[in-house]
Amino acid sequence: MSGLWPLTVRELKKWVRNPTFFFTGLIQPIFWIALFGSAFDITKFFTGPTGSAAASYILDGAPNYITYIVGGVLTTMGLFTAMFAGTQIIFDRRLGPMGRFLSSPIRRSSIVFSKIISSVIRILPQVVILVVAAYLIPNGLKFPHGFTIVDVLIMATAIILIAFIFSSIFSVIATRMTNMQSIFGIVNLVNLPLMFVSYAMFSRQMMANWLGDVAQYNPVSWSAEAIRTVIINGSLTASQWTQVGQWLGALAALAAGLLLLTAYLVEKEIRD
């Protein structure tokens, strides 16, 4: 009687059937990596041996800027896609299906979890496309120590956790909301701060001190740094593993907490 499966299938059908929604979602990662990769690359001003040493220092040892930001762009993309999980709930309420769901014997939380799970699934092809695009563009993504299953697993884990975290937050916000403008307003208010007050695009060395201090508490930083560490270093040392484990552990704990909170609040509060 949970209803989770049919509702998730519904979300995915709607995604695949809407060409604009589907293809823009797939093209977006290419734009992001190409634009951010050239726009924010300050290492191009550094020349000569001193310059490359400085570049390596501010990029945490990454061979170029694209390699440095892949983890950050992946995370931001996960964040932006996940934030729209809430708008789907409001659409269901405005267009009528919510009434049908609420009068049937399904679990209330399935309505919201189907949005969260489908957001996570929608992000996965974007991840693949972004990594391939980053790899193919000139002076693009380099795996200095080869591309292994460990890279894949860390990337997938971090992005999935980020998607769970932010789709839960925005779904909870949407459970009582009927107005589309309100949720878009909230999305617009927090998306850029979440992206720029983090180590997604810039390392701590490039930031004002206060910004670097705040950014270390942003889950976006944890995900970006975890992916970056494994791409730049390949096989990790024990202390690097501990650091990556801490980032992923913190993401997992936050995701689990938010999912539980979502389940609790939605069972109680969702309405049409």
Next chain:
Amino acid sequence: MERTIIETKNLTKIYNGKIRAVADLNLEIKEGEIYGLAGPNGAGKTTTINMLITRISPTGGTAIVGGYDITKNSLAVRRLIGVVPQDFTADEDLTGRENMMMVSQFYDVPKAKAQENAKTLLKLVDLEEAADRLVRTYSGGMRKRLELIIGLVHDPKILFLDEPTLGLDVQTRTQMWDYVKQIQSRLNVTIILTSHYLEEIDELAARVSIIDHGKVLITGSPAELKESLKGDIISLTLSDQKGADTMKTIQGVVEVTDMGSNSVRIKVVNADESLPKIINFISQHALSTTKLTVQKPTLDEVFLEYTGRTIREAEGGDDARKLAINMRRARQ
């Protein structure tokens, strides 16, 4: 007498601590019947339905639906009932059949059984050809028909129809009535129907409760309610004024009024019984008539009798509109 399938006792809903949408409502609905809830917009019909389908919880009173208490055992109630809400609920990006299959999964209907049900129901409302088209391509009438059968895909014992023909043209409405009748007779399901079209209730319901300001004003079969008015009207036009004057001497009727132009208006308790008497009177006195019409009271007149206003007035009034808007706000 058949088994009672829905019973409410002093069911009450107060929104925001002040708007009494439903007040001490008592209903008793028998298994297998079509039961109408009639009343103007804002009378409390939809609020009553929403409590019975466990969408909102009552402020007071109790209701038993299919043997289960709506507050203590709401999940069991939801499994038992089918709902066709006022608004469209089908997903526009899915086909009609996909919508039905999805809803069947909400009720754990086995896939083969659900496919069979969907096929039968689509055929019943003539949607077979459109079944595999996206719902966004459907006309308003088609969408209403789809809503009707989505609520039936899991073989519910009780079906709630909230304003099933609101906003439909006259032809499509008559068609919907046929479908509702067929559903009731073929699928043996109890139907609770709300409508502010009194002719719809008259056409479909075996019994009806007229509701206004959240209270039941009267309950009975449409025929009983109309008879209770004791007021059939027989209008008679005679060939001359002398004939009309003679007609005024007839005994055993409620009242004869001279309408001018050789016409009289005779009020009787029951036209079926009085008409032979009147015809005898005409032939005994060798009168010649040019026109005779019999007018039975409609449910609109019943509504007028019990509320002191017509249902159109009740809806058109500023107060009613304000109340409806307030209730909508309160529900959100």
